[in-house]
Amino acid sequence: ATAGKQADQASIDRQAADRDLERYQRGFDGGAVAQVDLARARDTLKKADIELQNAQREGGLKGEVAQLDARNKRLLADRQRAVVMEVQRQVDALTLRAPFDGQVGQVQAVQHTQLAANAPVLSVVDLSRFEVEIKVPESFARDLGIGMPAELTSGAGKPYPGEIGAVSPEVVNGEVTARIRFTAAQPEGLRQNQRLSARVLLGTRKNVLKVERGPFVEQSGGRYAYVMDGRTAIRRPVQLGLSSLGEVEIRSGLQPGDRVVVSGSDLFGDAQRVTISR
Structure with missing residues (x-):
């Protein structure tokens, strides 16, 4: 703003010096002004020209400096925004998000302790997709197959239909682990690790x-x-x-x-x- 004001003032001074030179020139032509006064007016105009050029040059330099300063400040602001975004990303990474809606089951980490990468923190239970784990004697294991119908009962409640969803390929202590999933609506109020009665239909024979x-x-x-x-x-x-x-x-x-x-x-x-x- 100061450089622009100085350039405007120098332009006004130059116009005034130019008008004075014209007046002195007319007086000199009429014999009313001495030659030395005319020369002085010419020198004043040249001085005004130089001052105007210097003011314009200084204004240009100050403008370039201001533009460079503004560019540096924009770059600094962009850098600070990048820093904020990175910190926000790190904060968001600390938020645990389960891939499904559910309820917290077991908490496996202690508060205010440092955890290793990929260490378990807690378990989330999907209350809408329970499966029942059963232990089947080895003698029955060869007859088990995925998709076999089953029946699940909670206490004295009504039976709920299900089917074999998975069968373990190994035998442990003479037993094979299998999982039964509900094929219709599951009973309300089920909890993780709750005990149910299971009945698997391995086959049907008549007149045997x-x-x-x-x-x-x-x-x-x-x-x-x-x-x-x-x-x-x-x-x-x-x-x-x-x-x-x-x-x-x-x-x-x-x-x-x-x-x-x-x-x-x-x-x-x-x-x-x-x-x-x-």
């Missing part, structure tokens, strides 16, 4: 020969059974089919009416005939 399930099913891989003939138990090869918790299907080796030793046959060893005394 069946006996009570007992330890003989696990003995010798279920290939033999002891059949009573009077007071003698005779070892007979059999072929088993589907089984439930209480019954097992007999595909071959037995006839309707046969009396089978379903428990205690482990005491017989591999004897072909055992006499039973009362």
